[in-house]
Amino acid sequence: MSKETVFLSGATGYIAQHILGQLLETKKYKIVGSVRSQEKADALKTNFQNNEDLSFVFVDDIAKEDAFDAAFQKHGAEFDYILHTASPFTFEIKDNKKDLIIPAINGTKSIVQATVKYAPNVKKFVVTSSYAAVASPSADYIKSNTLNEETWNDQPLEEAVKDPIASYYYSKTAAERAVWDLHKSLNAKFKVTSINPVFVFGPQQFDSSVTKKLNTSCEFINGIVHSQLDDPVSNDIKGAFVDVRDVAKAQVAAIADDKLAGHRLILSAGRFSLQSLADIINKKYPQLKGKIARGVPGSDKEAIDSLATLDNHVTKELLGFEFIGLTESVMDTVNQILKVDASQN
Missing domain, CATH: 3.40.50.720 (NAD(P)-binding Rossmann-like Domain)
Structure with missing residues (x-):
């Protein structure tokens, strides 16, 4: 066929x-x-x-x-x-x-x-x-x-x-x-x-696509990975x-x-703010903790609660599969960034 x-x-x-x-x-x-x-x-x-x-x-x-x-x-x-x-x-x-x-x-x-x-x-x-x-x-x-x-x-x-x-x-x-x-x-x-x-x-399809600056959404994650300890973490950056x-x-x-x-x-798959990303990265990567931006841990909850209700249950029912969660998505993105960083040093 x-x-x-x-x-x-x-x-x-x-x-x-x-x-x-x-x-x-x-x-x-x-x-x-x-x-x-x-x-x-x-x-x-x-x-x-x-x-x-x-x-x-x-x-x-x-x-x-x-x-x-x-x-x-x-x-x-x-x-x-x-x-x-x-x-x-x-x-x-x-x-x-x-x-x-x-x-x-x-x-x-x-x-x-x-x-x-x-x-x-x-x-x-x-x-x-x-x-x-x-x-x-x-x-x-x-x-x-x-x-x-x-x-x-x-x-x-x-x-x-x-x-x-x-x-x-x-x-x-x-x-x-x-x-x-x-x-x-x-x-x-x-x-x-x-x-x-x-x-x-989420990660790029190929490691070769990981550059110093990533696409708009992934750059939020990349920016935290390459941040300094005293850099601010803005809860104004928030959405889904x-x-x-x-x-x-x-x-x-x-x-x-x-x-x-x-x-x-x-x-x-759900809501986040920039603080959510910082909290995950600081928690899951002890080698980065104390070196990268920390912000105010846990302050994302109030920021997220201020957003509109996004109701996409119809989409989820039609597709019939579970969306990847925030922690997994962020970690897979960070793992790839760190892997490429290590290969270039």
Whole structure:
């Protein structure tokens, strides 16, 4: 029986590499990943031991309105599933709307339209959205709020563009809405699932991806590992977490399990603050205790209690697996960081 083909956009990303690993482990799929350069393709191919089920196409700028057309014109007929993980994410910008919001929307519209035009056999389209599309930056900080899979970030554009973080939240919201809206307006035959993760912790798929500065979420952990004893630990940094391996697991499930079609899935294993991370690292790593930031142990409870209620029981019931807990996720991240640090000294 021939293997089905998955197209994975943004294949070199933190989450995407875990998705690749889990897809290849099933031995059920061929994967075509989009990358921005031959160098990135070669490095990923090497890391995955030149697996014959993995190949690449080049999409140099996902923000272009026709970004995916050439790749899909050439290969689209082969695709059975689309996993769209690529998204512009930078705060080094001059114009929040022009440089952040419009590219996010254009890139997402491009891949949906290319799928409809050039990939007639696609059965499921899975978009990696974000908790940012569920709640505005302020909504998650209002204790009386309850946020769930039906909730949308409703911050208006004119308000969001004033701040780069709010603009990022808006860009994720607008991009996800574009998927659902185009799916309906274009009468697309494929089913859509949206994956909406919170802060994502956990190890990199490969040690070679561990650099001095990590991706936004994991940098919270990395920052504590490399902190000084007197450094402050801010309880203002707080929210919800999920492990990257569970995010990848949900993506793979979304193409295999029909009951996930048509749903938004909020991937959250629980709440944390920066103090929670500091407490775990100080407790579990005696070789670091007394050298790294300590903060005020136990003060995370009050910070976490001030947050909104995040109710994702529908997601958990649909997925049917236990999420990795905070201690395990943090320790697996720290273990990898320390291993790489040791190898470089």
